[in-house]
Amino acid sequence: MPAPxxxxxxxxxxxxxxxxxxxxxxxxxxFRVTSVSRYGSAGPGPEGSAMMVAFELGGQPFTAxxxxxxxxxxxxxxxxxxxxxxxxxxTYWATLSDDGEEGQCGxxxxxxxxxxxxxxxxxxEEVLGDPDPDRAARAMQAMLGTKKIDIDEIKRAADRA
Numbered sequence: 001m002p003a004p005x006x007x008x009x010x011x012x013x014x015x016x017x018x019x020x021x022x023x024x025x026x027x028x029x030x031f032r033v034t035s036v037s038r039y040g041s042a043g044p045g046p047e048g049s050a051m052m053v054a055f056e057l058g059g060q061p062f063t064a065x066x067x068x069x070x071x072x073x074x075x076x077x078x079x080x081x082x083x084x085x086x087x088x089x090x091t092y093w094a095t096l097s098d099d100g101e102e103g104q105c106g107x108x109x110x111x112x113x114x115x116x117x118x119x120x121x122x123x124x125e126e127v128l129g130d131p132d133p134d135r136a137a138r139a140m141q142a143m144l145g146t147k148k149i150d151i152d153e154i155k156r157a158a159d160r161a
Contacts, residue, residue: 010063012071013112016049017064020112027095030058044068071127076116078107084122085153092118093148108148120151135159 012040013020024031037052039045040136045066053064081096083089089106096118100109106118127139142157 007060008063010065011073011114012065012067012070015045015049015066016071016112017053018112020114021053021055021064022058024055024112027092028057029051030056032056033063038047057081072116073109073113074105075109075115078117080117080119082119083123084120088121089118089149089151090114091118097148102147104147105143107145108147118149120149123149123151123154130158 004099006065011017011020011145018023018036021033025033035052035054036050036144039049039051041047045068050064050066053060055064081092083092084140093106093108096110096116097108101109103109103115106120107115108118109115119156123139130136130139138160139154139158142154145155
């Protein structure tokens with residue numbers, strides 16, 4: 001059964017939902033803000049500040065809610081960015097990790113605390129999914145020692161006998 005079209009991820013921010021959405025428009029070509037609802041005089045946020053920001057990334061709807069500091073992001077939920085080239089990996093890594101936090105194996109947190117995985121798809125299929133378990137293990141071992149993934153380095157490690 002196909003996923004219903006009404007499932008929309010909602011990201012809970014303290015106050016940075018609109019800023020995060022604007023930042024994302026600079027990162028992804030197919031990102032667009034579709035609407036911003038603002039708090040009125042009844043609150044609970046400051047009057048005129050963003051309450052809900054609706055946006056789309058690649059046609060997938062999302063919502064950013066400025067709900068206060070009660071909840072924060074962690075790595076239990078992350079967004080995968082599938083890359084075909086090292087240039088794509090480098091660009092997304094540099095942009096999303098700027099003022100954020102670099103993690104292991106292609107994981108990072110952006111400046112808003114949202115977790116991302118910068119994933120070179122061909123690498124996963126070609127090397128980590130290699131039918132030769134020794135080659136796949138060498139690639140995995142090399143990847144575990146990285147932050148930003150270097151496709152050529154992991155391929156070289158896989159090919160070492």
